Amino acid sequence: MQEELQKKYLASLPERVEELKTSGRLLQQGNAVAEQTLRTLAHSLHGSGATFGFPQISDSARAAEHAATEQLPQKIVDLVQVIQQIITAAPGQAAGLIDILIIDDDTALAASLQAGFTAKSPEYRISLASTDAIAQELIVKRKFAMILLDLVLPDRDGRDLLKEIKHEFALSSPVYVVSGIDRELIRMECLSLGAEKFISKPIDIDALVNTIDKLLKRAADKRGLSLVPLGDGQQKPDADKLPGAMTAAAMSLSGKAVLVAEDDAMQANLIKQRLQKEGLVVDVVDNGKLAVSNMHDKPYGLYILDVNMPGLNGFDVLQRLRKDAVAKDTPVIMLTAMGSEADIVRAYELGTDDYILKPFSVIQLVARAKTLLKKST
Secondary structure (H helix, E strand, O other), X not given: OHHHHHHHHHHHHHHHHHHHHHXXXXXXXXXXXXXXXXXXXXXXXXXXXXXXXXXXXHHHHHHHHOOOHHHHHHHHHHHHHHHHHXXXXXXXXXXXXXXXXXXXXXXXXHHHHHHHHHHHOOOEEEEEEOOHHHHHHHHOOOOOOEEEEOOEEOOEEHHHHHHHHHHHOOOOOOEEEEEOOOOHHHHHHHHHHOOOEEEEOOOOHHHHHHHHHHHHHHHHOOOOOOOOOOOXXXXXXXXXXXXXXXXXXHOOOOOOEEEEEOOOHHHHHHHHHHHHOOOOEEEEEOOHHHHHHHOOOOXXXXXXXXXXXXXXXXXXXHHHHHHOOOOOOOOEEEEEEOOOHHHHHHHHHHOOOEEEEEOOOHHHHHHHHHHHHHHHO
16 A cells, blocks of 8 residues: 555656746746745655655755745755656656657657657657657656757757756756757757767668667666767767857957847847947848948958848848858858748858847857857957
8 A cells, every 4th residue: 555655656746846847947037926835845745755755855855945045946956856866766667668758840750760769679668749848848757768859949949958958957868969950060069068969860760769779778787888879979078178168158259240130120129239238349230231231341250140131031141141252251140930940951051150049048149149259250
């Protein structure tokens, strides 16, 4: 009877984790009710953990329940980690199954990968997520042995999700980025964020399934082998050697010139104000023709181009920049609609250096601008 109750308690823990994370995010956003909600959840877990045989939950929950306000966020993170460790280590949880999460809005590719894994072994249980929202819901409910992640999702930039998986969720699950966007800067960024490997589309499904099958089964045998194949050539670079990883954050941008081509006046003004705070000289135009006619006004260190503009669109402007003797090597960031992988691939073919998906964080845009501006020094 006690064993059955313990199983039911374990089954309820993923939901508690999700509640703690949701309330934790609300607390960080200044929600007045979130602190009390977190303390109530911690109080409940304090009372139930030891009752069902998990005193470490009770201890961590008690610390969170009685923490000072400024210490509460970290105590909640600690509590979530304790619960996740217990869920992972619990006997009988999906015994004999190897969980893999495929995050990709290309349903045909996802289905082919799923078929490849299930044909390889009945041990594989494949979960599919076509959006960031679905992926996050699955991640908080299940421990995955492997995550395959596309970079361009309908509702989010995959790089941001990768960062969340590795740093906010702090998952140990290896992540393979599988993307049609194959550029060295993007590849290096994904590796620096914690991806084990970057694989370019189109992919050989059988080869990928066989590689992952060998890696996961070696890991299951506890042979202590790396989840990155020997000779793979995709070793993670040191953080201080990554393009822009450390140097971009520290570099001075004062006086550097940026041309922003964006026909949405509110967004253009927001970008301009934020970049000016970094000491940049920012010129804004609202159409592609002006962007082209103005490109020799100053020695610009960076162009930020919206894809959809009247007259000449962002692709047209990019083509002309890359044919111009003065501007051909100047870094370019393209602003494009969420989930438009075809646009992003086309932009790279025409010579862009990076992209930002709309709607975007201006902080993220500034960080990417810092990374690229060093190319124009």
